[in-house]
Amino acid sequence: MTLVSAAEAATAGGAFLVLAIIVPVVGALTAFICGGRWTERIALASMPIGLAIVIAILVALQRGGAPLVYLLGAWSPPLGIALRADGLSAVMMTVTAAVVCAVGIFARADFRTPEGSSEARAPFAFWILLLAVWGALNTVFLGGDLFTLYVALELLTFAAVPLVSLDGRAETLQAALRYLLFALLGSLLYLVGTALIYGAYGTLDIVLLSGLVYKEPATVVAAALMTVGLLAKTALFPLHLWLPLAHAGAPAAASAVLSALVVKGSFFIVVRLWFDVMPGLPGPAAAQLIAALGAGAILFGSVVALTQRRLKLLIAYSTLAQIGYLFLMFPLAFDPATTKLQSSSALAGGMVQAMSHATAKAAMFMAAGLIYAELGHDRIAGLAGIGRALPMSVLAFALGGIALIGVPPSGAYLAKTVLLEAASDTEQWWWGGVIQAGGVFTSSYVVLVLAHAFVPADKPVTLRVLMPRFGTAVALSLAVCSLLLGLVPWQKYLPVSAENESNLLTLPALLSSLWPIAAGAVLAILMGRGRLQRSGVPAVVAAIIDPARRAALAPARGLVRIDGTLRQWPAAGLALLGAAIMFGVAIIAGR
């Protein structure tokens, strides 16, 4: 044990970190061996255990006041591998555990092994893959060196890809292959970066690297390649070709996992890379660039979402826009005095946004899945009357949407206030504008769907099947969870000040969150697909709306066309290489 004392010692709660990875992995393996009905039982049994471990980590972190560390085999870095849990890892693991458990309960309706057969392919695969995604994500959040993160990232991809094609239809198989190949391209770029960094510094440990990294050619190339590789896996615009069809084609429970959690894995590694490994390297130009891609994602994702015919595709495009929102924090966390990215309130805002999106989007996909199952289709134009026929599913969708728009006390509202404050503190008013526009865009597509849902139906809505009530209950509780995330005392885990949270429930806060909804409604009328404005609108109003709508539709068509081009494989490949070069140049130029 003398080796340990040299650099870093394992902390008291360290064993929990190993358990957090081992429990889902052992669950997945035993479920695979036992097969049949046991897969579901083992998966559901692992969930409370995993949740308890995460809570234990939260408590240990709060008591110790310092990151938890576990050294594998008691060898300290650079020779050994460390698992570390700081505040960021802990909160992300908690949200992951909560969403996985919710999806587990929700999926019992869809992925039950049918009576009379000993084993069915889709349920067998789903439960094992769900546990595998969970184990891989925990490894991503805990991994202490860049190569462990690579392996975790690959495990995550391998678990996520088959979730896309669970039903085995040709379209979903194609979407899965597209996802797999693009993700593999991204992870190889990450691996090249790892090799270059090892060659330059002789270690891959995050803590050790943070003190070593300086600006030299190999590091710049490595940083650019790793960043772009991870962005490809996160599906940040313009590298999003795989996301819409993969997330929209998967079964509802799988979509919830993919959209809520899987993309957050590679996002989390970008945060680790920029904030922990090389906070001084990216510089202002690269931070502006990554946020500019985020702004592009918000614009394209939201506008294309408004033009979708199907609810699940609309939600998938909304994920695209929300991913863009996550990247707006990078320039806001940049401190010009030290030319470093600071773990400031902007970082906290970004992470809270990631968590509130995870819960809200899982709820929205579940609600959409319930609507799809009970209605037999998810065409937005055919949703008329479901507000009356399926009130609870629509309520879950609405609450998830409202949480996403950022109505207090939702997590998205807290994130928005924190980010806006950071934007005004650092005098970057343009990002403040993008953040506000993001809120307007989000409300536009939520309002569009709700408007269709509450239009009275011409003929009574006939339901194909009745889904069990617990599915709706789970979706509702996740949405409520997202709506209350702003009230969680984050200060213990994230660098956010208590005063931001204290004035969440005031009347001005509520009123200030209402104008984006009104603006979004206008946007939905102008750009949205469908003929909402036709029903019972006076001729005078129609005379004003129609020319405005024609004017708004022209740019929307343009954006849809560009999006279609960017989602062609060769265009996306070139965009990937172009982005890598741009990040390299931005890092060199930024000083």
Add this chain to the structure above:
Amino acid sequence: MSVAVFGLCGAAAVGLGLYGLITHPQLLRKILAFNLLGAGVFLVFGVVAHRGAAAGFGGDPVPQALVITGMVVAFAATALAVALLLRLFQATGSATWRADAASQASDGPAGT
């Protein structure tokens, strides 16, 4: 000298792999190009191992360990990709992205 040759070969393999992965419409070729790209990356790891070795050692063992792990990952990725490709071929009778699936998502412009 030989290190430079290995490095250049690695870079060339990475370039060829990237080219193939981006341009070929046939999925099997894309998978092969991915493997070529991976092989190039592993060669780069070999170069790193040689340059990072302490005096008197032939090579640094850590990158070799990383390469072995990387190969296992690449093998698993290839197996998964080929399995998906086979299922796709059984379902559609084609292993090419001829009609690119991208057009399915955007149902044309809005409001028309």
